Amino acid sequence: MSDLANSDIAEPDQPPAGWPAPRSAYIHVPFCRHRCGYCNFSVVAQRDDLIQQYLESINAELAGLGRPEVDTVFIGGGTPTHLATPQLQRLMQIVEHRFAIQPNVEWSMEANPEDISAEKLAVMRDSGVNRLSLGVQSFSDGKLQLLERSHRGIEAEEIIQLAAGAIPNISIDLIFAAPKETLAEWTEDLQKAFSLPIAHLSTYALTYEKGTSFWTRARSGNLSAATEQLEVDMYNAARQAAKQSGWEHYEISNFAKSESQCRHNLAYWHGRGWYAAGPGAASFVGGHRNVNHRSTTTYLKRMAAGQDPVAESEAISTVQYARELAAFGIRMLAGIDVVKLSRETGVDLGDECRLGIEEATRHGWLAASDGRMRLTQQGVLFADSVAACFLSD
Numbered sequence: 120m121s122d123l124a125n126s127d128i129a130e131p132d133q134p135p136a137g138w139p140a141p142r143s144a145y146i147h148v149p150f151c152r153h154r155c156g157y158c159n160f161s162v163v164a165q166r167d168d169l170i171q172q173y174l175e176s177i178n179a180e181l182a183g184l185g186r187p188e189v190d191t192v193f194i195g196g197g198t199p200t201h202l203a204t205p206q207l208q209r210l211m212q213i214v215e216h217r218f219a220i221q222p223n224v225e226w227s228m229e230a231n232p233e234d235i236s237a238e239k240l241a242v243m244r245d246s247g248v249n250r251l252s253l254g255v256q257s258f259s260d261g262k263l264q265l266l267e268r269s270h271r272g273i274e275a276e277e278i279i280q281l282a283a284g285a286i287p288n289i290s291i292d293l294i295f296a297a298p299k300e301t302l303a304e305w306t307e308d309l310q311k312a313f314s315l316p317i318a319h320l321s322t323y324a325l326t327y328e329k330g331t332s333f334w335t336r337a338r339s340g341n342l343s344a345a346t347e348q349l350e351v352d353m354y355n356a357a358r359q360a361a362k363q364s365g366w367e368h369y370e371i372s373n374f375a376k377s378e379s380q381c382r383h384n385l386a387y388w389h390g391r392g393w394y395a396a397g398p399g400a401a402s403f404v405g406g407h408r409n410v411n412h413r414s415t416t417t418y419l420k421r422m423a424a425g426q427d428p429v430a431e432s433e434a435i436s437t438v439q440y441a442r443e444l445a446a447f448g449i450r451m452l453a454g455i456d457v458v459k460l461s462r463e464t465g466v467d468l469g470d471e472c473r474l475g476i477e478e479a480t481r482h483g484w485l486a487a488s489d490g491r492m493r494l495t496q497q498g499v500l501f502a503d504s505v506a507a508c509f510l511s512d
Contacts, residue, residue, distance in 0.1 A: 133406055133437060134437055134440070134463060134464045134465055135462075135463070135464075135465045136463060138392065138404075138405050138406040139390065139391045139392040140392060141187065141189075141391070141392035141393050141394050141402075141403070141404055142188065142189055142190045142191065142386065142391065142392070142393075143189055143190065143191040143192070143193070143383055143386040143387075143391065143392070143393040143394070144187075144189045144191070144192050144193070144214075144218055144393065144394040144395070144396075145192075145193045145194075145195065145383075145393055145394070145395040145396075145400060145402075146177065146192070146193070146194045146195070146199075146210075146214060146395075146396050146397055146400070147161065147195060147196065147197065147395070147396070147397030147398060147399055147400040147411075148173075148194060148195070148196040148197045148198070148199040148201075148202065148210070148397065149161055149162045149163050149173070149196060149197040149397065149398045149399070149415045150162070150163060150164075150166065150167065150169075150170060150173075150196065150197050150198060150201045150202065151163070151164045151196065151197055151198045151201060152164060152165075152198070152201060152231075152233070152234075152269055153165070153267070153269070155266060155267045155268065160196075160197065160399070161197075161398050161399030161413040161414075161415070162196065162197045162198075162415075163197075163415045163416075166415070167201075169415065169416070169419060170202060170203075170206055171206075172419050172423070173397075173415070173419060174206065174209055174210060174213065175422075176418065176419055176422035176423070176428075177210070177213055177396055177397060178213045178217070179422055180396045180397075180422060180428060181213065181214075181217035181218075181396050182217065184217060184218075184394060186216075186217060186218060186219050187218060187219065187394065188218075188219040188220075188221055189218045189219070189220060189221065189224065189394070190221050190223065190224055190225070190382070191224065191225045191226075191227070191382050191383035191386055192214060192218065192220065192224060192225075192226045192227065192383070193227045193229075193383040194210070194214070194227065194228050194229065194248075195227075195229045195252075196229055197229075198229065198230065198231050198234055198254075199228055199229055199230065200228070200229075200230040200231065200234040200235060200239055201231070201234050204236075204238050204239055204242055207239060207242055207243070208242050208246070211242065211243070211246035211247075211248075212246075214246075215246065215247065220247060224247065224249070225249065225250055225381075225382040225383060226247050226248045226249050226250065227248070227250040227251070227252055227290075227381070227383055228243055228248045228250070228251055228252065229252045229253075229254065230251055230252065230253055230254070230282075231253070231254050231268075231269070231270065232253060232254075232255060232270040232274055232275045232278040232279075233269045233270045233274065235253075235278045235281065235282060237281065237285075240281070240282060240285040240286065241285065243285075243286065244285045244286055248286060249286060249288055250286065250288040250289075250290065250381075251282050251286045251288070251289050251290070252290040252291070252292070252319075252321075253275070253278065253279065253282070253289065253290065253291045253292070254268075254291075254292050255275045255279075255291040255292060255293060255312075256268055256292060256293060256294045257272065257293060257294065257297075257308055258272035258275055258276065258307070258308055258311045258312070259272055259304060259307070259308065260272050262297050262300060262304070262308075265297055265298060265299075266294065266297060266325075272311075276311070276315065279291065279315045279316065279317060280315070280316065283315075283316040283317075287316075287318070288318050288319075288379065289316065289317045289318060289319070290317065290318065290319035290320065290321065290381065291312060291315075291317050291319075291320060291321070292321045292322075292323065293308055293309075293312060293320065293321070293322050293323075293357075294322075294323055294324075294325050295308075295322060295323070295324055295325070295350070295353040295354070295357070296324040296325050296344070296345035296349065296350045296353055297325050297345070298325075298342050298343055298344070298345070299343075300345065300353075302349065302352050302353060302356060305353045305356060305357075306356055306360070309356060309357055309360040310360070313360060313361075313364045313366075318375065318376045318379035319373070319374070319375045319376070319379050319380075319381060320357075320361070320366070320373070320374045320375070321372055321373050321374075322354070322357045322372055322374070323372055324345075324350050324353070324354070325344075325345075327342075327344065351500060354500070357374070361374040367380070367452075368452055369451060369452055369453070370384070370388065370450055370451050370452065371450045371452075371499065371502045387447065388447045388448060388450065388451055389444070389447075389448065390403070390440065390443060390444045390447065390448075392404055392405075395409075395411070396411070397411065397418070398411055398412065398413060398414065398415045398417075398418040398419075398428075399411055399412070399413040399418075403435075406434060406435050406440070407432060407433065407434055407435065408431075408432070408433045408435055409429045409431070409432050409433075410429065410430055410431040410432075411428045411429055411430060412428055412429075412430040413430070437464055437465055437466055438466050438471060440464055440466075441460060441461070441464040441465075441466035441468055441471065442468075442471065442472065442509050442510050443510070444460050444464065445457070445460060445468055445472060445509040446506040446507075446509040446510050447506070448460070449485075449492070449493075449494060449502070449505055449506060449509065450494075450502050450506065452493070452494070452499075453491070453493070454491040454492050454493030454494065455491060455492050455493075456490060456491050456492075457469055457491075457492055458490065472508070472509050475507075475508030475509050475510075475511060476492070476508065476509075478508050479498070479504075479505045479508045482497075482498075482501070482504075483495055483497050483498070484497060484498030484501050484504070484505050485498055485505060486498075
């Protein structure tokens, strides 16, 4: 038995303190102007005729929750700001009515630069939105065109400036390792990002998901992925640029100014439970993970017929919960307190994940200090492999 946790810890049907009571809510808005070639999310393009029915369905789905208290709200997509201003305002009203939103709430809204206007910013701000997450992806017109984005680089800059005047807490997403992108070009994107009034940055390497047009094009040789070394160099460039700007690298893909970490995402990574509504939305409530049907039309049909929109439901065992807490938690640069997680879940993680911990440590990916287990500098590059070590037997 490992000495990382008490050897007499039992494995009850649920954690000793009970399953975490959700304090967060996610609302999925599936509508977009068009589907980008790399996108594998649950979205629909050019189906604005469904928006009114969607709003009615969201209202009906949330009605069954009993107006719970929430500390974070995240409206994502898709593109929530693709909704016309009156529709966006109606969505805000539904969320306000169906949740007891606490005074210190972090209310995030995803948006694309081309859908932002002063009028929509005012609606969001006046409704309580205090964090805006912009899908910028790049400031380079050539890269934006390749990624099939609808805005230009200068427009993204202008929208960030405009948005920051209404909602000061601005986050942006950037994609790196696009076909034929150079390290110098990526560095320019980073320099531009850190020169703008933003408080949070998420960076993602371009992936080629099965079912997307990019995956098909890559298979046919029409698109070529960046080399692994270039991808690593670009990732390290982001880390270095953030450090030079005085930002914290707090999660594998996320950087923030002081006190600007995304509280909603932290709730996910800490496994604290969350409500979710909309097509493809996944909730974690009372030890159960429920996932709504990914198809927007199927979701709407089920809601119209008074049926349950859930397509998949899974009861999470305490052992699985403990493993997932470790797998997600290790992605945070602060690492995990194995003893604390073991105490909270009732599962001896040091023993349950012993082989995985030993494997990751042997590779030089994990290190323990100050009572916490963290990714090493090398381990940061292999975070997915480390997470798999905690999840596998």
